[in-house]
Amino acid sequence: MYINITTSETGDNKGSCGALVAYLEKENKDKKRLEDHENWFNGKSTFIKPHEVRIGIDNNIAKLTKGDSKFFLININPSQKELHFLISQFGEEGVKDKLKEFAIKVMDEYAKNFKRDTIRNHKDLLWYGKLENYRYYGYNDKEVKNGTRQRGDRKEGQQLHVQIIVSRKDITNKIKLSPQNTSRGKNASHSAKLGQFDRTAFKQSGESLFDEMFGFNRGLKERMDYANIMKNGTIQQKAQLQVLNNVLEAHPQQKNNQIIDNIITNIPAGQHFYIDGMLSSIFNEGWEIFDMFLEPLGGISGGQDNIEENKNKKMRKKRGNQVKR
Structure with a gap:
């Protein structure tokens, strides 16, 4: 299980999330029927439209300056072995719902990691998730560097994963939360403003959560x-x-x-x-x-x-x- 937090696939999280939302809609562009689209989801709904995501995140920026991060991107990437295990348990379609359920619990862990009294679970956050079926080769992949693949080619095997855009501010638009604050409580005044965050603990919690939730026997x-x-x-x-x-x-x-x-x-x-x-x-x-x-x-x-x-x-x-x- 690979979980990481980045600023954005588009390289900028200090302005509107519109470009990122559009980028994460890339798989839907190839599907003509709306019923075949992968909708955005969170803990409240599984039928959220792209414009709702953009408006929700872009309007939740009270007291953030031009140079402040406005949102973060969380990547939840099960391994090939983990995906094959889930498919064997829940089938090709059932696995998608299970990954969404898992993503909600990951966001519970994300919230707890800040160690703020009022930030207890995913309901205290403003976030939107998107299930993606494919991954694509990038310029950093060795296959692109050695010329066996081109940038943008689809990667082989099972590539189901979840991308989550989470607002820098909590659901009330009052509390700043930054996973970039890695003080882990050492700087009390800084943590009081931004909330402490232990990235390693967060990533580890995702792995443990997967094993516990699905009964996965991890080597x-x-x-x-x-x-x-x-x-x-x-x-x-x-x-x-x-x-x-x-x-x-x-x-x-x-x-x-x-x-x-x-x-x-x-x-x-x-x-x-x-x-x-x-x-x-x-x-x-x-x-x-x-x-x-x-x-x-x-x-x-x-x-x-x-x-x-x-x-x-x-x-x-x-x-x-x-x-x-």
Whole structure:
């Protein structure tokens, strides 16, 4: 699940949203019958017309200056695997309604992320969503750069996604809300005016929400926090994560999402610094199965000697208990 927040597909969010609305209507232009159009939606209606979107956003700008952002664009992009899973559950048409339901819940998370008493859910925001069926190659895509595709060509595979225009001001047109404020509460006076916002937490909430809402069994390497650790983590953190991945691939029956969530969340905080401590969260006994995984990591995260020592202690304790019986 890929969720991001940008200023606008058209590159400007300091004026009218008209150009962006027109851009997001591109797929409807190829459909002659109105009943085939993908309508705009929000938490109140699924039949919103383009001019309503433009008027709604453009009129909700009280006390914003010429140089202020007036709106933001949120992209909700399920992966190919996630889309195929949804289609298998709800069918080609049913998946569209489910993605719209999911988008509403994502906007609930967006609202909560500001941590403002009066901004509790999507009903406190002014926003409009648009389901799109296709994606197109852009100049940044490697296929365009190497000449195998042209800019504007449709991308292959399932490409259903949702684009959301959300006003900078709340539904009352009184409170400024900016996801560009990344103080995360560190600057109290600034947060009081704009509301704090944690982009990473927002993106992560979308992934967790998808899994919970649809019962999607997400693999370790498909998780956003896995990608973050492998990109930005320390050598020790990456080593622990690799061991965890090896164990889960070799013993998928041991997978427990709650335990994995706890481990992968705490790895960056150093709470699972020792590999043997991390593994004991998943298995109570049976240390011999880890030998093949732990051997290459000696001295990196707790040390092979430390692991062997703990293993021997457990074996001695087990034998002692058997003698007592």
